[in-house]
Amino acid sequence: MSELQLYAYIAVFGSFAMYFVIAWWARAGSTSEFYVAGGGIPPIQNGMAIGADWMSAASFISMAGLIAFLGYGGSVFLMGWTGGYVLLAMLLAPYMRKHGKFTVPEFISDRYYSKTARIVAVVCLIIASLTYIIGQMKGVGVAFSRFLEVDYGLGLGIGMAVVWVYAVLGGMKGITYTQIAQYCVLIFAYTVPAIFISLQLTGNPIPQLGLGSTLADGSGVYLLDKLDQVVTELGFKAYTTDSLGSNLNMFAYTMSLMIGTAGLPHIIMRFFTVPTVQAARSSAGYALVFIALLYTVAPAVGAMARLNLTNTITPATNEHLEYAERPQWFKDWEKTGLLKFEDKNSDGKIQYSAHAETNEMVKIDRDIMVLANPAIANLPNWVIALVAAGGLAAALSTAAGLLLAISSSVSHDLMKGVIAPDLSEKKELLASRIVMTMSILLAGYLGLNPPGFAAGTVALAFGLAASSIFPALMMGIFSKRMSGRAAVWGMVSGIGVTMLYVFQHKGVMFIPGTSFLGNMEANWFFGISPNAFGAVGALVNFTVAFIVLKLTGPAPSNIQQLVENFRTPGETSVAHRYQ
Template sequence: MDQFTLNLIVVGASFALYIGIAIWARAGSTAEFYAAGQGVPPVMNGMATAADWMSAASFISMAGLIAFGGYNNSVFLMGWTGGYVLLALLLAPYLRKFGKFTVPEFIGDRFYSTTARLVAVICLIVISVTYVIGQMVGVGVTFARFLEVSTTTGLLIGSAIVFAYAVFGGMKGITYTQVAQYIVLITAYTIPAIFISLQLTGNFLPQLGLIGSYAPGGGDVAFLDKLDQVVTELGFAAYTADTTNMLNMLLVTLSLMIGTAGLPHVIVRFFTVPKVSDARISAGWALVFIALLYTVAPAVGSMARLNITTTFWPAAVTGSAFDGEALSVEQIQNDPELAWIRNWEKTGLLKYDDKNGDGRIQYISEARLAGPNKASADATKALTDAMTAAGLATEGVDLASPAAVTVNGAVDAALADLQKARADAIAARDAVTFGNKTVGELGFSANELVTVNNDIMVLANPEIAKLPGWVVALVAAGGLAAALSTAAGLLLAISSAISHDLIKGAIKPDISEQGELLWARISMAGAIVLATYLGLNPPGFAAQVVALAFGLAAATIFPALMMGIFSKRINMQGAVLGMLAGLVFTSVYIFLYLGWFFIPGTNMLPNTPAAHWLGISPAGIGPVGALLNFVVAYVVSMMTQAPPRQVVELVESVRIPRGAGKATGH
């Protein structure tokens, strides 16, 4: 059976399962549509939360980010798990006790203000829409690579599946599908990881493989030391290299943590459990299921990095990369085991170019070659310019005159100096060593593996490690499960903000339950159409918008919820102005470096560490926005009237678990 048929069978079977669940779990009431009737057991809710949370970014992109970013990108591992501690301790149990359906609803009731509720709706929609684009792009990429359809067709199939279970099943349909999707995605992620860990370290558990010893090298060298040796030899930063900007690393981690705790589609998952104590334990179960993937991810990333490097430098498997020759173009084009390079080349996510025409692809750090290459190019140019200038100056002059002889002598001396400078520059370039050979000896001066997109690392991993075809098919189904489950959760958050907070909460408070349910379904359908459209026409900034989504969740929703629970004194004015301050500050900071509304070329400052304020990257600005939100809310509340009695009673009531009933729609 060929790979395509296998992919089709495995992905088709997983889709049939999701549709089957959708038919079985239809929602009949708003309580079922928004909160699955509050009857989801904590362990199952934990599993659904894990699938809801782990998106295309976690499944497809994260290991690739770690593979190429090494220790520095541990921010994703700590940030995207540490947020659950904040959720369990600071938000989930109290919001479950509050017993309503949406995040803006709590903010509206606690700060006794429709304005506060609408500001929360705006933040929620911006966060969720930017996030859903990434999922749709992930679905398109996976389909295009594994099912050989166009990205457009792939996206439309994906949207149709989400439509089926999200519109009819609401939170109930989504929850049970997410449980199935979790099982598919975790199997797909861990099976190849186990195989690869066995190949490289002899350890069955990838978590132990990461800190184990490197098996093909005889077992004397630690796996991480081997990886560091290979990548530094090629001029790349060591995988375990320490961070160069500790403040920024701390802030990005914190931004991802509090951003996670403030993401509306994650918070609402804790509205679905029967009791307050279930909300606490459910966050723990969610993290158990998330940790299964997150503790494996660094092993997947680091092992994929070593495998892709040794594919291009076969001698690096046992010794130095330069003990042998680089991979030949002929092999890339003909070797059946390297079909993955040809397949990914078609998608444009991997590119190679035999720049020096030696028939081999040298994968090496362009950054380390760049300095010397530029020096020698500059020296050559200066020499040519000087010769041209000297040629022009001598025209029409009597060369025998004493003045001309002096000038000519000076010109000759200057030329000799320039020639020497050029020779020195070229010698400096050639003296840069990789392994124990100089660039001059190696005979090349460019990285010929032009592009390796982070996103291909997980998807190509089984093929790079030469694993059987069914594993490859499983990874395709896993990538789709991760993207679809998160998309469904986000779409539900968007649709309930529209039907429950906007229509029932602000425009038409007397709407009947059936009427609201109809609106929930209409807005869900509308959100899917919008998400599909944005997925087909991605604004080309999928990576940047993640910074915005987490930054905004960190700077707006998280502080508002936390102050609403932990303070009785923060009032309407404080909360509204605090959220607006967080929203404006964070988005303006991000737009300054990444372009106004992400329109390319409109950024007012270059997005480089040197230009960042205190070295804080746009991805790390969330906590500063959150701090501003806290300060503004506190100062404004102290200067204005305390909240009314019934609000203080509401705060007192959410702090006590007893009396958490079924959620009500009012």
């Protein structure tokens, strides 16, 4: 066993042991503890748990990789995901916490006085959550397959088992305290290598400042200027220029991520775990600080990773690395299939460029950038192992939150709320655990066999949430007159048009190898890409809802009074739910 593998086993399984101990200590004994941790989580701890729930494998592993290759265009993820959190904290979470419900579909059911609305919300939630969880499962498989040198499927199975233990046993209570530990692991694992690499490249130990600093080689050249020079010499667009098409597409992409984020049920549920409305607002502020610790470092990580990668493969202009002399990290990632070289001219050298006919680096998966960056920079093995533990913590924490959102929507919203209203608390708790077990198995299957329309991206999940759940919540809070029938038609129209557009332009349907309306990528609606179409779906949702409202009439007066009650400043009158 190599030194790196030993460190990886210690870091990964040591953190897993900590999660198990916490889960056993904080196991849920009632539905209140299972769904909302008994409503007694202090704001600072809840802020850390929100940070872990928020910073998924997409944030930890994929975001810096996207920024590394998209450059300026990757800023949509920073703006969209953080902006969405601000929207959620200011416009949705306090009002929904005051109303005092366990889940998002339950709130929608009460607000829109309709079981149909509840069922539609559950369906939208499950579609968005399952799509999102695919990315987490991929993150788990990638981290395990590389650092523990096990098969991707086996690594995924180990991750599923870990989530099952602490999510099914502890529910929201166990997940919350586990996520606090996971936040500490992931933020330490993300920032420590960034500090090392920033110091190495620029002499500045603060990555956020290192990104705008001159290189440590004494040349006086700024890091971003050097990166622009290096990538343009290889035929790529300058790193600091836009790479996401038109300004309209960039705006739509940012908006889709922003309002999709604000509509993600597993994040909204976190605000139900605090005792008061004021605590919900406070935990939102703390969470923003904890999230910023990673999100402000990500641009530096992305830029420095791209510079290190390019300088390693192509050490100098017109000089190519001998394939036989490739570094160890290159060989290690080749084994995973996420890095591939093809010697097109049989000269034994690695030619890396933007031109497909001559480029011999035929695959550089963006998801490897954060995980490979410490090894590329020749950092100590314990730092590399720490990154593996951090990536797994990020993926598992979000997967647990998503699985809880799915299980609660089925057991609490469908079974208890619609099918069997007289279901006892004990049977509901058992049903929740059974549903979560089934959800974990389904998530594992999707991780092994991702559907074509969702492979490689979680942006679609945000688009689906943006087009369905967010508008329903916004109209439910800020439009007293909005009726149940109008909201249902809005949700169905929004998510329907978004899914139709995605399937049409991705060239896929539910069956691999089939196309719905053909591959029409050249005919995007006003140049808006499928991953950015959630913003358009949200507009459709709002428009259809207000048209139906105009045709069918407003909500009853008692519902309008309900909306007034939870919009009125002051604490909720339903605190008994959490006692």
